[in-house]
Amino acid sequence: MKIWLFRESQTAKDLKESLFSLTFCTFGDLITGVTIGYFTDLLNALPALIILIPPAIGMRGNIFASLGSRLGSYLHTGEIVIGGKSNLLKENIKTSFALTFSMSIYIGFLAWIVAKWFGMEKYFGRTIDVMDLSLISLFAGIFSAFIMIFFTFLITFLSYKKGWNPDNLTAPLITLAGDIITLPLLFFSMKVVSLFYDELKIVIFIAFLIITFTYTFLSSRTEVSKRILAESLPVLAICGLLSIFSGSILGSKFEGIMGISAILTILPAFLEDGGAIGGILAARFSSSLHIGEIKYxxxxxxxxxxxxxxxxxxxxxxFPLIGIFGYIAGSLIGLPGYNLLKMILISLTAGEILVIIVNFLSYYLSTISFKIGVNPDNVVIPVLTSLMDFVGTACLIGVAFLYL
Structure with a gap:
């Protein structure tokens, strides 16, 4: 006799699809963890970059996982069909680029404020200014946006075409892609910006400000785009602020973290999987609300x-897999950290605490936003992933320091 949990085949299907996507993401995020470990020297050269990392990779997931969630809802409700032409798709692409431009500058500005607050403004022997971090964030955002647009459409349409529910796949896989792509591009952009002399930086910065405002304005001329931007911009602004808080946790504990820097190798996977679990739930709840399967x-x-x-x-x-991967990555790179058992326990303990929080947040945020007439696809995933950046960082670093 089947146990209660698996009495419905849909539940088993959800477990299989979610486990597949999250396991795949966990393996993929080993690359991200190794990237952080490999570039530890650059973090020491520009400590402020550790503040920018959570909001930068989080924002990529926020923007494009929301796009994937909207595409999933469009497919479920029949508003778009695979292979058909639709202005709905064009409007979503334009708004995604507009959000990338504006939010990249915004989180760069926030990161600069926090860096100044913690006295982490040294950059290759000189003091950084707001243009440094804004341009690093902007270049990484632009470079990654082209790849992320393609990947979001690919994974959403391909999964739907094969009979899988995109809601179980888009959030984890898109946030994984955002992590893998954005992190090395941040370090690359950092090196590029370091080559600019001050006058050139000013010209480039002003040019991008003009482009950002103009493109955002032009992208908001239709009702679809206007609604996406109107609902997304305020939420993403709040999300950027929340993600900066997670960066500030890392910044405030910078010296201590460098002493156990192997923990940084599991941070991307931990945050990504926590956010992806929230994204899966939010996308499922959103689709279920749209088609009337659940209500508040x-x-x-x-x-x-x-x-x-x-x-x-x-x-x-x-989460135990994340701990194992972190231990292996840290050992290979030669980073100081914990033994294998402690890495597993840290990841598992912090992870299960995080799941409890994300379960209830995803449900109530989705149902309440739908009840008040706001599309959950536009707001819930960004809010959740940013909250998970902050709460997840606090859980992981807090538990890690308890095991010292």
Missing amino acids: EKKPSKKVIRLFIVMHIVGLII
Whole structure:
């Protein structure tokens, strides 16, 4: 006799698809973790970059996972069909670029403020200014946006065409791509910006400011684009601020973290998987709300509880893997850190705490936003992933320091 959790085949399907995408992401994020470990010397050269890393990679996931969520909803509701032409797709592409331009400058500015606050403004022997971090953020955002647009459409349409639910795949795979692509591009952009002399920096910075405002304005002329931008910009601004808080946690503990820098190798995977779990739930809840499968209730229904349990089961598998990968990566690079058992326990303990938080946040944010007439596809994933950056960083670093 099947146990209660798997009485419905849909629950087993959710577990299989979610576990597949998150396991794949965890393996992929080993690359991101190794990247951070490999570029530790550059972090020491520009400590302020550690503040920019969480919001930069988070913003990529926020913008393009939301795009993937919207595409999934369009497919479920029949507003678009694979192979058909639609202005809806063009408007979504334009707004994604507009959001990338504006948010990249914004988080660069926030990172500069926090860097000044913590006295982390040294940059290759000189003091950084707002243009340095804004241009680093902007270049990384532009370079990655072209790749992310292509990947988002590919994974959404391909999964739907093969009979998989895009809601179970887009958030984790898109945020993974954002992590893998954005992080090395941040370090690359840092090297590029370091080559600019001051006058050239000013010209480039002003030019991009003009381009950003002009492109955002031109992209908001249709109702679809206007709604996406109107709902997304304020939320992404808040999300950027929340992600900066996670960067500030890293900044405030910079010297201590450098002493156990192997923990940085699991940070991207930990945050990405925490955000991806929230993204999966948010996308599922959004689609279910749009087609009437669930509605707002103070007490989550049995269907929702099943999804919560699925996420905890996934976490019991995924988070120990993250700890193992982090230990291996740290050992290969020669970074100081913890033994294997402690790395597993740190990741698992912090991860399960995070899953409890993300379960309830994703449900109530999705249902409440839908109830008040705001499209959850535009707001919930950005808010969740940014909260997960902050809460996840606090959980991981807090638990890690408890094991010292």
